Amino acid sequence: MSEKTTVAAVEGLLVADPSAPRLLGSRCKACGTYYFPAEHTLCRTPTCSSTELESVELSTEGVLWSYTSANYKPPAPFVAKEPFEPFAIAAVTLEREQLTVLGQVVPGVGVDALKTGMAMELTLGTLHEDDEQRYLTWQWKPVGH
Amino acid sequence: MSQEVAVLGVGMHPWGKWGESFVKYGVRAAQDALRDAGLAWNDVDFVAGADTVRNGYPGYVAGATFAQALGWSGAEVVSCYGACASGAQAISVARSRILSGEAKVALVVGADAAPKGFFAPQGGRRPDDPDWLRFYLHGITNPTYFGLWARRRMDLYGATSSDFAKVKVKNARHGLHNPNARYRKEVTEDEVLGSKVVADPLHLLEICATSDGGAALVLTSLDFARKHTTKPVTIPAVSTVTPAFPNTVIEMPNLATDSGASSGPPETPFKASIAKRAYDRAGVGPEDVDVAEVYDLSTALELDWYEDIGLCAPGEAERLIRDGDTTIGGRVPVNPSGGLACFGEAVPAQAIAQVCELTWQLRGQAEGRQIEGAKLGVTANQGLFGHGSSVIVKR
Ligand SMILES: [Zn+2]
Numbered sequence: 460m461s462e463k464t465t466v467a468a469v470e471g472l473l474v475a476d477p478s479a480p481r482l483l484g485s486r487c488k489a490c491g492t493y494y495f496p497a498e499h500t501l502c503r504t505p506t507c508s509s510t511e512l513e514s515v516e517l518s519t520e521g522v523l524w525s526y527t528s529a530n531y532k533p534p535a536p537f538v539a540k541e542p543f544e545p546f547a548i549a550a551v552t553l554e555r556e557q558l559t560v561l562g563q564v565v566p567g568v569g570v571d572a573l574k575t576g577m578a579m580e581l582t583l584g585t586l587h588e589d590d591e592q593r594y595l596t597w598q599w600k601p602v603g604h
Numbered sequence: 605m606s607q608e609v610a611v612l613g614v615g616m617h618p619w620g621k622w623g624e625s626f627v628k629y630g631v632r633a634a635q636d637a638l639r640d641a642g643l644a645w646n647d648v649d650f651v652a653g654a655d656t657v658r659n660g661y662p663g664y665v666a667g668a669t670f671a672q673a674l675g676w677s678g679a680e681v682v683s684c685y686g687a688c689a690s691g692a693q694a695i696s697v698a699r700s701r702i703l704s705g706e707a708k709v710a711l712v713v714g715a716d717a718a719p720k721g722f723f724a725p726q727g728g729r730r731p732d733d734p735d736w737l738r739f740y741l742h743g744i745t746n747p748t749y750f751g752l753w754a755r756r757r758m759d760l761y762g763a764t765s766s767d768f769a770k771v772k773v774k775n776a777r778h779g780l781h782n783p784n785a786r787y788r789k790e791v792t793e794d795e796v797l798g799s800k801v802v803a804d805p806l807h808l809l810e811i812c813a814t815s816d817g818g819a820a821l822v823l824t825s826l827d828f829a830r831k832h833t834t835k836p837v838t839i840p841a842v843s844t845v846t847p848a849f850p851n852t853v854i855e856m857p858n859l860a861t862d863s864g865a866s867s868g869p870p871e872t873p874f875k876a877s878i879a880k881r882a883y884d885r886a887g888v889g890p891e892d893v894d895v896a897e898v899y900d901l902s903t904a905l906e907l908d909w910y911e912d913i914g915l916c917a918p919g920e921a922e923r924l925i926r927d928g929d930t931t932i933g934g935r936v937p938v939n940p941s942g943g944l945a946c947f948g949e950a951v952p953a954q955a956i957a958q959v960c961e962l963t964w965q966l967r968g969q970a971e972g973r974q975i976e977g978a979k980l981g982v983t984a985n986q987g988l989f990g991h992g993s994s995v996i997v998k999r
Contacts, residue, residue, distance in 0.1 A: 468741060469731045492850070493863040496737075504867060505849055524854075525759070527751025528804040533743035534724035536736060547804075548744060550752050550854050557864035559854050561752075563742050570804045575759035586741065596741045 468586045468594040472496055474516070475595045480583040481516040482560065482597060488513055493556040517560075519581040520602065521551040524559050526573045538587035545569075549599040551579045565600040578602040607885070609702045610829030610836040611997065613641025613822035614960040617715065619786040619815040619947040626659050629818030630666070630715030631673050633953075637820035642832055643709060645674050648822075650707035651681045652698040654690035654714030654952035657726075666952065667694075670713045680707070687987030688899065689844065690714060691819070691955030695995060696842040698823050708828060714952035715818030722746070723814065725857075735857040735988070742859070746901070747811050749856045751803030754904030758805065761919040763907065765805055769796035770925045771903035772810055772945055778932060779942015781972025784957075786815050787946045796903075810903040815948030819956035821963075837963045837999050841885035845992040847874035856988050878992035879913040879984050886996040890914030893936055894978040895965050897958035899985040900943040910938065913984050913994075932975055940965060940973045955993050958983035962997040 467475040472495075474481040485497035489509035492502060495517060502509040532543040547564035564573070565582060584598040615636025617629040630653075638645060653666030662669040667681035680701075684693035691714045698710035722745045730736040738744040757763040773793055779785040791809060799808040829836040847855075848870040850862030855874070872880060883889050890913060898909035907921035915936055916924055924930050930938040941947070941961040944954070962981035964970040985993035 469737065471731075472741075487866070490866040492866045495860045495863075503849055503862070507866075525752040525756040526804075527748055527755055527806075528801070529743050529745065529748060530801050530803065531722075533739060533745050534722050536725070536729070536740040537743040538740075539743070546743070548742065548748050548752070555865070557850075557852070557868075559852070559861040561738070561742060561744060561748075561854060561859050575755070 463588060463591060463593050465593045465595055468596045473597050475583060477583055480581050480597060481519060482581065484515055484517045485512045486515045487511070493517070493558055495558060495560060518553040518555050521553040521579055523573060523575055523577045523579050524550040524552045525575055526550065526564070526570055528570050547573060549573065549579060551599050562597050562599045565598050565604070568600060568604060572601065607703065608826055608838040608840045609699045609823050610826050610838050611821055611959065611963050612824045612829050612832060612836060613637040613643065614963045615640055615820045616784045616957060616960050617818035618784045619817035619950055622816045624717065626656055626715040626717040626816070626818070627662065627669055627673050629717070629816060630670050630713045630820070633715065633818035633820035634670060634674060634711055634713050637711065637822045641822040643822060646677055647709045648677070648711045649679050650698060650701050650710040651679050652694035652710060652712045653681065653683045654694040654956065655683050655685040656716045656952045657685070658719060659717055666713070686844070686991035686993070687989060688951055689955060689985055689987030689991035689993035690952040692842060692844055692985060692993030692995060695821065695839070695956065695959065696844050699839060699842055702823055702825050708824065710823045712821040712823060712956055713818070714956045716950040716952050717816045718814035718950060720814070734859060738857050738859050746856060747803035747806065749854065750811060750902035750905060751806050752854060753908060754806050754902060755804070757904055757907060761922060763904070763922050765797055766793060767907070767922045767925055768806070768810055768903040769793040771900065771906045772796045774925070774931050775900065775939050775943045775945035778940050778973055779946025782942050782946065785942045785946040786948050806902055806904065812901050812944035813948035815950045817947065817950035817953050817957070819953040819960050821956055821959055835999060837966045837997060839995060839997055841882045841996045843878055843881035843885065843992055843994040845877050845881045846990045848872065848877065874992065875908065875912040875986065878986065879982055879994040882982065882994040882996050888980060888996065892980050893982050895940060895962065895975050895981040896936065896938045897941060897943070897961050897981070897983045898938055899954070900939060900945055901949070906938065906943070909984050913982055932973060937975050940970060940975055955983065955985045958985065959995050959997060966997060966999040
């Protein structure tokens with residue numbers, strides 16, 4: 460069987476490079492505010508209103524703000540594995556950007572292994588796959604896991 | 605000029621799973637509200653409908669849909685959407701029409717026929733829609749956010765599962781005799797904690813269901829109302845605030861917060877700004893509140909509201925529920941109607957239903973759940989995509 464190609468499940472949000480996964484956002488050149496998903500039209504800081512926004516890669520480590528679990532199968536457009544396996548979801552605050560990003564936690568790490576304030580890092584996981592491709596999204600995992 | 609409008613009539617169609625059209629629920633509620641006001645449909649010159657997005661085109665133009673169903677009369681209409689705050693938007697527009705003198709009698713109606721289970725986004729691939737993105741990329745449902753906020757309370761303030769369960773026990777008891785409530789059954793803390801975990805740390809019995817239901821108000825000027833009743837219940841203020849940038853607390857349906865990198869977190873976080881605007885506008889404060897109806901999408905979220913509407917300082921809500929302060933008979937009862945815990949969520953009707961309950965409480969007509977001598981009430985609610993909703997009701 461030939462190797463499937465991997466692609467980001469949604470264009471423009473992440474670099475789907477397994478060796479160096481990154482989230483793609485933007486930053487206002489005038490006031491330094493970050494945006495994820497990226498904002499390129501107008502800085503949303505009401506006192507700034509700059510139109511000069513640059514693409515940036517966001518920090519790949521942050522602090523766990525809170526966490527929960529999905530114990531029941533979410534509805535479409537989520538493509539759930541059959542049989543459904545519950546997973547944890549983390550809210551991670553990136554220090555430099557001062558923004559919090561949600562995401563699934565890697566398989567095998569449940570809520571019992573998580574604690575608010577712990578260091579988390581970005582990784583990639585397979586969201587779903589078809590005959591040719593694997594569709595990747597970002598996931599969070601405890602640093603060093 | 606007085607900034608108060610009168611609530612001359614209130615009406616509701618009971619919440620449940622009735623399997624009928626939302627139009628029918630809205631019409632029933634409207635008829636009850638008109639009967640309660642002692643007015644006829646032909647007296648109404650302005651209709652404000654709160655939209656439902658789950659019932660096709662008639663739901664998007666709810667004002668006209670209800671006006672047609674009640675019989676075209678030439679009344680002016682508006683249809684409002686603000687997710688769970690749609691009802692407050694409709695109340696706000698109707699109130700402004702009355703205050704400006706452009707309307708004499710305004711009918712506000714919201715009704716929904718809701719699907720079973722999780723709310724899901726509209727179909728099609730729509731990566732620019734945060735509501736679609738969160739479901740597709742991470743399987744993040746509404747209870748995900750409730751779970752995140754609940755866990756945060758535990759880690760920040762030492763809240764326990766038992767504290768959260770007490771909210772459900774209280775609300776179930778409050779709603780026991782409410783004829784419009786869908787669930788009228790006492791539950792114990794053990795039953796709550798014994799139900800399945802949906803979004804850790806929250807259990808099935810701690811997360812509100814989705815319901816069918818309808819609610820309506822008849823709003824008039826104070827002068828008009830005084831010809832029909834001696835001491836009308838009034839609405840001195842409505843708040844429909846949006847967040848102040850940067851909103852650094854994660855909100856439905858977003859995958860990320862705003863960044864506080866250049867400006868730091870706002871002075872007043874969004875949820876705390878919602879009732880504050882209503883208090884300021886009415887010239888009252890949390891210390892004046894006798895009763896509150898808040899949006900208890902989850903048990904833990906009700907505790908957040910205690911703080912956000914100013915009943916206590918951050919981190920003190922658990923003490924209020926433990927001490928019975930927010931139970932009927934306590935210092936400041938919250939959700940005497942039974943709240944979403946007993947009703948389930950009928951999105952466009954909910955903010956209107958909160959005002960119905962406060963009106964009955966202030967008139968002394970809340971049979972089986974009456975708060976003695978209540979003179980001022982506050983509602984609090986929040987809709988997806990930055991819609992605050994708070995109404996002050998007083999007598
Ligand atoms: Zn800027």
